Amino acid sequence: MRYVIIGNGVAAAGCIEGIRSVDRETPITVISEENYPVYARPLISYYLEGKTDLPRMLYRKPDFYEKNGCEVLYGAKAARLDVESKKVVLTTGEEIPYKAVCVATGSSPFVPPFKGLETVKNRFSFMTLDDTLALERAIDENSRVFIVGAGLIGLKCAEGLLHRVKSVTVCDLAPRVLSSVLDEESAAIMQKHLEDHGMQFYLGDTVTEFAENKAILQSGTEVEFDVLVVCVGVRANTSLVKDAGGSVNRGILVNERMETSLPFVYAAGDCTEGFDLSLGANRVLAILPNAYMQGKCAGINMAGGEKVFQKAIPMNSIGFFGLYAMTAGTYTGPEQGGEVYVEPIEGGIKKFFVKDGVLKGYILIGYTEQTGVLTALIRDQTPLDAVNFPLLRKSVTFAAFSPEDRRKKFGGVV
């Protein structure tokens, strides 16, 4: 019998490492739709920008699968899970029996049914390495690129392309950039920075119709382009579990051990929905750190170990042309009974969201020093009266902690 992992992204890599921390023997089969060894997905924009290349994008060393006793089925796709007889059935009809299976199928770009979209010849998503290589082939220095979606993916794509093409125009239905992680005030700072570097925005506006190389926006504005990239959002790939009768909401539902509602079926990464501690509710937390940690947790439990994955919160660090936005947690404003502390800084802003005596979230633009100390306050729900919070809002220092806390943090094994 063997372990089967459906997917070959970072969650799968975590799962492999988790299994092997417990069980060095039982073979592992990895079902990989993409024809590449696990690579660092979020680096595709850095690839366009020329900050990395394909060999360096490999997430693990070339002997990773061999060393970990994994067989990888490249170009293979799982069609369904047969939970009763514990088999994964591939689209080819091939059946792979499993001892335990981890569904790490990630997410897929969501493309709204825009009118006339099929008339656009050069249209792309921006999710995979193949998307990126195809997009790269379609652009040159005269290209006018139009990106629908000013979220993390759309703007990273815009940054990666900007110096390689003639122009980049971005539109989004939301009235601000990076609307999933920034509030109005902080988004305005980032938008100005991006505009100063040459990006053009149509916000609070969306496409009503495409006609070959032209987009007609709701506002009536017409945007002419040579290359279109649609980065509106992603959807968790949940169908394998759903079709097998497992519990699914917006993502596959998992418990702290990464077990789905189906026996011997685990799930990890962007395809799942988990508990956000800062929100106190479930949500899809499609960020790379969670993918790895969930994958590893699933792997350990699949192999008979004991592991729980807790303390998940949304968090992001993202830089554009040298200006970074670091965000974490949930933004509990006065309307949710919270308090907001704002510290203006040169070229940026720091905002802290406090509720019930603990830090719930923060937005930092232009400040990136030792910010993990702040993230830990959210994750650990540290009572703020136990630290010198006014000092931490100015700058991160361990002088804000008690000598006893410092002794625990720096004097023992953690």
Next chain:
Amino acid sequence: MKRVYVNEKWCLGCRLCEYNCAFANSGKSNMVNALQGKTIRPRIRVENDKDTFFALSCRHCEEPLCAQSCISGALTVEDGVVRVDKSKCVTCKTCILVCPYGALSLDETGVVQKCELCLNNTVGAPACVQGCPNRAIVYEER
């Protein structure tokens, strides 16, 4: 596994650990050539709470959030030591966003650096510890 531990009661705040760290990682054989007139970027840093000084560096956590969160695979764990492959780093700063100990920073070329227990340089064991005049930082099993 041996790690670097600090005892703030013994720290004089002399910052020799910072200088020894910067020198050990400079690739130069002469401390004056390596550090004179430069802003040093040590992987260990001394902070103070009024008159109490303490040195902070990577804890080489058993479950390092930095390595688990690294989006490029530049940070990995080798034999318990959290190592960085600088050629893979794209300076997304996710590691800085997650490290509860504030132990990662940028080197002079703008990519992430961290304490690798001097296994990445010719010293071979933590230079900060070797040069500490008061045993306020030690390298030992706990």
